Amino acid sequence: xxxLTVSNLRHTYPGRMPIAFPDCALEPGDVVAVIGxxxxxxxxxxxxxxxxxxxxxxxxxxxxxxxxxxxxxxxDRQRSRTIGMVLQSFQLLPHMTILENLTVAQFLAGHRPDxxxxxxxxxxxxxxxxxxxxxxxxxxxxxxxxxxxxxxVNRPALILADEPTSSLDDEAADIALDLLIGESRRRGAALLxxxxxxxxxxxxxxxxxxxxxxxx
Amino acid sequence: MNLLSLSLIGLRGSRLTHALNSLLLxxxxxxxxxxxLVSGAISDRVVRDASGIDLVVGAKGSPLQLVLSTVFQAxxxxxxxxLAEADTLLRNPMIDRAAPLALGDAVKGYRIVxxxxxxxxxxxxxxxxxxIWRQPMDAVLGATAARRLxxxxxxxxxxxxxxxxxxxxxxxTPYHVTGILGPTGSVIDRLVLTSVESVWxxxxxxxxxxxxxxxxxxxxxxxxxxxxxxxxxxxxxxSQTNYQAAAPSMEAARLxxxxxxxxxxxxxxxxxxxxxxxxxxxxxxxxxxxxxxxxLAMLRLLGARPGQLFTMVVIEALLLAALxxxxxxxxxxxxxxxxxxxxxxxxxxTAMEMRVRASEWLIPALALGVGLVAAIVPALTAYRTDxxxxxxxxxx
Numbered sequence: 001x002x003x004l005t006v007s008n009l010r011h012t013y014p015g016r017m018p019i020a021f022p023d024c025a026l027e028p029g030d031v032v033a034v035i036g037x038x039x040x041x042x043x044x045x046x047x048x049x050x051x052x053x054x055x056x057x058x059x060x061x062x063x064x065x066x067x068x069x070x071x072x073x074x075x076d077r078q079r080s081r082t083i084g085m086v087l088q089s090f091q092l093l094p095h096m097t098i099l100e101n102l103t104v105a106q107f108l109a110g111h112r113p114d115x116x117x118x119x120x121x122x123x124x125x126x127x128x129x130x131x132x133x134x135x136x137x138x139x140x141x142x143x144x145x146x147x148x149x150x151x152x153v154n155r156p157a158l159i160l161a162d163e164p165t166s167s168l169d170d171e172a173a174d175i176a177l178d179l180l181i182g183e184s185r186r187r188g189a190a191l192l193x194x195x196x197x198x199x200x201x202x203x204x205x206x207x208x209x210x211x212x213x214x215x216x
Numbered sequence: 217m218n219l220l221s222l223s224l225i226g227l228r229g230s231r232l233t234h235a236l237n238s239l240l241l242x243x244x245x246x247x248x249x250x251x252x253l254v255s256g257a258i259s260d261r262v263v264r265d266a267s268g269i270d271l272v273v274g275a276k277g278s279p280l281q282l283v284l285s286t287v288f289q290a291x292x293x294x295x296x297x298x299l300a301e302a303d304t305l306l307r308n309p310m311i312d313r314a315a316p317l318a319l320g321d322a323v324k325g326y327r328i329v330x331x332x333x334x335x336x337x338x339x340x341x342x343x344x345x346x347x348i349w350r351q352p353m354d355a356v357l358g359a360t361a362a363r364r365l366x367x368x369x370x371x372x373x374x375x376x377x378x379x380x381x382x383x384x385x386x387x388x389t390p391y392h393v394t395g396i397l398g399p400t401g402s403v404i405d406r407l408v409l410t411s412v413e414s415v416w417x418x419x420x421x422x423x424x425x426x427x428x429x430x431x432x433x434x435x436x437x438x439x440x441x442x443x444x445x446x447x448x449x450x451x452x453x454x455s456q457t458n459y460q461a462a463a464p465s466m467e468a469a470r471l472x473x474x475x476x477x478x479x480x481x482x483x484x485x486x487x488x489x490x491x492x493x494x495x496x497x498x499x500x501x502x503x504x505x506x507x508x509x510x511x512l513a514m515l516r517l518l519g520a521r522p523g524q525l526f527t528m529v530v531i532e533a534l535l536l537a538a539l540x541x542x543x544x545x546x547x548x549x550x551x552x553x554x555x556x557x558x559x560x561x562x563x564x565x566t567a568m569e570m571r572v573r574a575s576e577w578l579i580p581a582l583a584l585g586v587g588l589v590a591a592i593v594p595a596l597t598a599y600r601t602d603x604x605x606x607x608x609x610x611x612x
Contacts, residue, residue, distance in 0.1 A: 052517070052603045080519020087607065093511055095228040100217065107217040108519035 001064060003028055003157045003190040004049065009058035011044055021045050021058075022208055026190035028157070031181050033193045033200045036210030042194035045210070046160045049192070050083055051075045063157040080109035084151030084189070086180065088163035091147035092135040098122065098146045099131040102153045109154045121149040124186075125179060140168070144176050152183050159184050161193045165200060177203040219524060222515075223531035230504055237496040238536050241586060242543025244489030245579050249548020251482055254555070256573045258475075261288070264402040266464035268313075268338045270446045273297070273305055273453060274435035279462035280470055285379075286317050286435040287464045289327050289403050292379060293319050296432035297459045305436050310445035313337060316433040318415040321375035321386065326361040328375045328391075328408045330415030330433075336397070338437060339404045345369060346395030352413045355391040359399035360406045367393050375408075375418065389418045494586040497536055501529065501594035512598055513606020522599045529595040530588070537587025541580040548579075 004026040012018040019041035026032060034042050047053040049060050051067045060067040063082040068075040092101045102118035122128040125145040135143055144164070151159050164180055165173035181203060184191040193200060201207060227234055265288050274282045275295030284291035299316075306314045315338065318330030329335070333348050341358075346369040349356055357367055367373060372390045377383030391410060399405055416431050438461075440446045450461035505512070512525055520528075549572075 047604055050517070076516070076519050076521050079517075085517060093225075093514055095511075096225055100225065103217045104222065104515075105518045107222075108515065108524075110519070113217040 001028070002026070002061075003030070003063060004192065005059075005061040006045075006049065007059055007061075009045075009048060009055070009060060011041065011048060011053065011056055019044060019210075021048075021210070024208060026158070026192065028188045028190055029185050030206070031184065031191045031193070031204050032206040032208060033195060033204040034208045034210060035195055035198070035200065037196055040196075040210040042196070042210055043162055046085075046162055046192070046194050049158075050085065050160060051079050077110055080105070081154060082157050084154065084156040084159045086144075086147050086151045086159065086161040086164050088166045092143060092150070094135055097132050097134055098127065098138070098149075101135070101146060102150050105150050105153055111154060118149075118153055121153045122146070124183065125149050141172050141175065144168075144172075145179060148176075148180055148183055152187055152189065155187055156189055159189050159191045161191065161195075163195050163197070164193060165195065165197045170199065173197070173199055174203075219528055220531060223528050223535060226508070226528060226532050227535065229508065230500060233500045234536055237493055237500055238539040238543060240489065240496055241493035241537065241540030241583060242547055244486050244493055245540060245544025245583055246547025246551065247482065247486035247489060248582065249545055249576060249579055250551045251479060251486065252573050252575050252578065253548060253552040255479060256575065257552075257571075258472075261403075262464075262468045262471075264339075264400075266468060267402070268439050269437050269464050270440045271438040271449060271461045271463055272435050273302075273438065273459060273461045276458065276460045279460060280467045282435065282460065282462045283464045283467040284471075285319070286437065287403070289329075289379075289407065293434045294460075296434055297436075299431040299433055301457065301459065302433050302436050305438065308449075310441055310449060311438050312441040313439040315437045316412055317435050317437065318412045318432075319379055319434045320415060320419060321377055322379055323373050323375050323391075323408055324365060326358075326365060326406060326408050327379055328355070328410060328415070330410055330412040332412070335409065335437070336404070338439070339400045339402045341397045341400050341402075341404050343395045344398035346393070348395055349409070349411050349414070350394070352411055352417045353389065353391050354394040354410060354414070356395040356397060356409045357393060358397050358405040358407045358409070361408055362393075362396045369393055369396065386418045490582065490586060493540065494590050497533060497587065497590040498593060501533060501590060502597065505529070505594045505597040509601070509606045512601040513603045516601050516603045517607065522601070525598040525601060526595045529598045530591045533587040533591030533594075534584060537583040537590075538580070540586070541583035544579050544583065545576065 002025050004024070006021060006024045008023065009021040010018050021041065024032065034045060036042050044053065048055055049062065049067065055067065065078055068078060092098070093104065096104060099115065099118055099122070102121060103113040103115065106113045106118065119128055119131060122131055125148060127142055127145050127149070130138060130142060135146070138146065161180060164176055168176055177200065181191060193204060269287055272283055272286050274286060274293065275297055277294030281291050282294045285293040302316050305311065306316070313334060315331050315335035319327065321328040343356070344359065346356070357365070365373070371393045374385050374387050374390045376385050391414070397404065412433060440449060446463070450463065453459065453461040515525060
């Protein structure tokens with residue numbers, strides 16, 4: 001089953017030129033990078049797919065369901081169950097322990113909080129021993145791992161990563177991408193990475209270049 | 217994980233600010249609690265101590281002072297009336313029950329009251345042990361007085377001059393304890409009772425020194441046979457004699473109206489504290505909403521519905537309010553306990569029973585009301601969280 005379908009999608013911010021997004025379709029296990037300079041609409045694309053921005057033109061389908069951006073619970077529940085997100089900064093809730101950051105994602109997705117599953121996700125990323133720490137006590141790399149663990153804990157069909165390697169050095173960026181791609185594939189999820197970091201190309205052969213048409 | 221635990225986690229952010237606001241709310245509610253306890257205790261005391269006493273007849277002066285000194289044992293008597301006059305009253309056919317009181321001494325703060333056994337009937341007091349006084353210098357102790365003075369049947373003690381008991385000691389005329397009363401919850405618990413003759417015997421030298429050759433009593437407590445007698449007797453006494461009749465119920469009402477201003481002032485102060493704490497809570501929660509803009513957006517991103525964020529903030533405010541209510545009730549009861557137990561021994565005005573009052577439901581209700589009002593604006597802010605704007609900076 002196709003995990004993500006984007007078709008005829010366009011978005012216009014007030015007073016700015018419309019952004020046209022290339023059509024794309026992702027299958028389980030696919031990894032695609034959306035690359036473009038700042039302001040090219042990478043994050044807008046992720047927000048549209050996640051249903052966090054209203055779709056003006058075109059349509060988006062995630063895990064067989066049209067993305068619902070109408071106000072109400074359906075879109076929120078659909079997003080939390082089918083999509084996992086990794087953000088560039090402010091990835092974790094600061095006053096919750098790492099484990100609570102994962103169980104809150106389970107709770108808000110409408111699942112029963114499952115500590116063993118959350119600990120297993122942390123263990124897979126090598127940070128199970130930090131489960132009871134607050135994010136402020138973790139290194140940047142450890143926070144990145146915890147954010148990946150939270151993104152996959154609900155076994156989403158699609159993982160959206162926004163600038164996951166931003167401000168990481170080469171070695172840390174390689175590790176972060178390896179973990180993200182490895183964990184997505186291990187769980188059979190499709191992964192869409194929005195970035196302006198050309199280092200991502202070394203790990204992701206399928207690239208959509210925004211503003212320059214479909215490159216792959 | 218559930219909404220309650222999410223709210224508890226949300227409060228971790230500004231623990232000190234939240235704790236201080238709850239403390240402020242607790243102080244306001246504590247003042248209200250203390251007011252409820254004290255006014256309830258005063259009201260109970262007035263009802264119990266004045267029960268069955270329709271009139272007090274004593275020397276002219278302030279009728280309130282006469283009632284306070286003889287019914288509530290809380291003021292200096294207005295003076296004395298001749299025994300002959302008291303006897304006339306005791307024989308009045310309109311009187312159902314009467315008891316003379318002779319005041320003047322105390323033992324370690326507990327007043328010694330010369331009276332007749334009829335006085336016990338006003339309060340339904342019964343002997344717990346021993347016997348009633350039969351001859352001069354026999355004494356029967358109220359339950360509290362016996363416990364606090366640590367006196368038992370057969371013990372002796374001496375009184376000191378003055379109703380506060382801080383005058384010269386009457387060492388030559390010791391009293392002997394013949395009986396101890398069971399507790400009644402009324403003023404009699406804190407008194408030392410004896411015959412009127414005992415008081416006269418102790419003060420014989422005063423009479424000689426003052427050249428008085430007739431005995432006196434301080435006042436007579438009366439229970440009238442009919443309601444009509446309660447109306448006619450004071451008129452008769454006040455217009456035809458040199459002494460006065462005062463009705464405890466009327467004087468108590470006057471006392472409450474006098475106390476009312478003070479109580480209202482304290483109520484207003486408590487109100488200011490409560491409103492301030494509500495505003496403090498509102499400001500703290502609203503400021504936190506700004507600080508938590510990204511956190512709330514992240515929760516929305518993770519699937520939280522706007523209604524869940526609204527409820528989460530309301531629960532946070534209610535938790536703080538509940539803490540304030542617990543602190544308030546604790547402060548109020550602690551203050552009441554201090555007043556009840558650490559006030560001077562014989563101070564009968566503060567000898568009030570500070571029991572839990574049904575009206576204390578007002579405290580949590582008030583706290584939760586303050587919490588709800590303080591929560592509305594920040595909860596609406598949380599409800600309207602814009603995910604894209606909240607996470608701005610995380611994306612382009």
